[in-house]
Structures are given as C-alpha cells and as structure tokens.
Amino acid sequence: MFEEFVLAASTADLSEEPAARGHADAVEFRMDLASDPLDRLAGYDGDLPLLVTNRASWEGGEADGLGRYDALSDAIGHDAVAAVDVELAALRGTHPDPVEESHATALRDAAREENVEVVASVHDFESTPEPATLVDLLADAASEGDVGKLATTATAPADALAMIEATHEATAAGHRVATMCMGEPGRHTRAVTPVYGSKIGYAPVDPADATAPGQYPLATLRELVDGLREDGTRE
Numbered sequence: 717m718f719e720e721f722v723l724a725a726s727t728a729d730l731s732e733e734p735a736a737r738g739h740a741d742a743v744e745f746r747m748d749l750a751s752d753p754l755d756r757l758a759g760y761d762g763d764l765p766l767l768v769t770n771r772a773s774w775e776g777g778e779a780d781g782l783g784r785y786d787a788l789s790d791a792i793g794h795d796a797v798a799a800v801d802v803e804l805a806a807l808r809g810t811h812p813d814p815v816e817e818s819h820a821t822a823l824r825d826a827a828r829e830e831n832v833e834v835v836a837s838v839h840d841f842e843s844t845p846e847p848a849t850l851v852d853l854l855a856d857a858a859s860e861g862d863v864g865k866l867a868t869t870a871t872a873p874a875d876a877l878a879m880i881e882a883t884h885e886a887t888a889a890g891h892r893v894a895t896m897c898m899g900e901p902g903r904h905t906r907a908v909t910p911v912y913g914s915k916i917g918y919a920p921v922d923p924a925d926a927t928a929p930g931q932y933p934l935a936t937l938r939e940l941v942d943g944l945r946e947d948g949t950r951e
C-alpha cells in the first residue's frame with residue numbers, strides 16, 4: 717500500500733468517507749477519538765482502504781491501557797483494514813511498561829498474518845531534534861514496521877528544514893518513511909516531504925476536526941502534493 721505516496725483522510729468518523737473519496741487514497745480511522753469504533757468498523761462499507769490508529773494517551777492520543785491492543789487486533793481482521801499504526805516506543809520496548817512490547821509485537825505478528833501493513837510511529841509534541849537524531853529515529857521506526865513515521869513539532873523554520881533533510885537522508889539510505897512537522901512553522905513540510913520520499917500524508921476532511929496542529933485541509937494537501945510531483949499528476 718505504501719509503495720507510492722498515500723494521502724490519508726484522518727477522521728474519528730467513518731461516515732466522512734464519501735466526502736474524502738475524491739481526494740484521499742485511504743482513511744486513517746482514529747479509533748481513540750471515536751465512539752464505538754469497532755461497531756463503526758463493522759458497519760463500514762466505503763471504498764477507501766483503512767489505516768487504523770488507536771493512539772495511546774502516552775503518545776498524545778486518547779486510548780488508555782492495554783485494551784487498545786485488543787481493539788486493534790479485532791480491527792485488523794476487517795477486510796477494509798489495510799494498515800495499522802503501532803507506536804515505536806512499544807515495539808522497541810523503550811516504553812517504561814515492558815508489557816507494552818509484548819502486546820505491540822504480538823499485534824504486529826497478527827497484522828503480518830492478515831497482510832495488514834504496519835506503520836511504526838514516533839511523535840514529539842515539543843520539538844524537532846537535529847537531523848542526525850531524526851534519521852536514527854526513522855531508521856529504527858522503518859526497521860520495526862513497513863513504514864517508519866515521524867511527526868515532530870516545529871517551532872522555527874530550521875525545524876522544517878531538519879525534517880526535510882532527514883526525510884531525504886533516510887529515504888536515500890533505503891528506509892521507507894512518512895514524515896511531517898506539526899505546528900505552523902512546519903506546515904509546509906506536509907506538502908514538501910513527499911518530494912523527498914515521505915509515503916504518507918494526513919489531513920482532516922473537515923478542517924475543524926484536525927487530528928494534529930498545522931494540518932492542511934484534505935483537498936488543499938492533495939493539490940499541493942500533486943502539484944509538486946514531477947509530472948504534476950496524481951498517481
């Protein structure tokens with residue numbers, strides 16, 4: 717699924733899928749922000765494939781406890797689910813609770829059996845480390861998942877440059893990555909890092925429901941990313 721750039725419409729409401737269809741390649745279903753996510757998933761009959769995310773509270777989301785893995789295990793059994801997001805800190809065992817690692821790696825094994833791709837993700841809600849650190853994080857994340865995703869917070873233009881540089885380096889080193897900066901000074905990275913190899917972009921269908929600071933509206937990001945492609949067309 718992530719051979720080419722995938723624009724994911726990020727939402728807590730799967731009934732938005734028809735509105736996303738014209739612009740998005742997939743839907744990121746933020747299960748942690750949804751009510752009755754498994755019921756919603758069971759009733760999903762949209763066209764776009766789903767990337768399911770159940771973001772842990774310790775990584776900026778709203779899902780508490782290990783039960784979030786049970787929900788994800790159930791979710792990956794649905795035909796429409798093509799990818800699952802798992803936090804790198806859990807996969808790597810760097811989270812303080814060692815039980816996270818066994819749950820995260822078991823979920824990854826189950827995903828592989830279902831032919832569901834794994835997005836290993838890292839978020840920094842405060843800052844953007846220097847490029848060498850970003851490249852290391854991307855290499856780690858890409859080795860734990862099918863795609864390594866890194867979202868950091870830009871507080872100055874140099875942070876955006878660091879993310880662009882790291883995206884280029886990690887991609888040149890053969891890692892499959894998805895990158896973006898959160899926050900206003902890094903907003904343009906969402907349009908630009910795909911030029912350097914980033915494989916996933918996230919944008920809300922309704923700008924009022926952004927799932928991260930600095931996201932462009934879906935139609936805008938589609939236009940920007942396509943406009944910056946060499947031939948200027950959607951693949």
Ligand SMILES: O=C1C[C@@](O)(C(=O)O)C[C@@H](O)[C@@H]1O
Nearest residue numbers: 726769867896898918927928
């Ligand atoms: O991890 C990400 C990236 C993101 O945080 C962003 O910055 O667009 C949005 C989240 O919904 C998604 O799970």
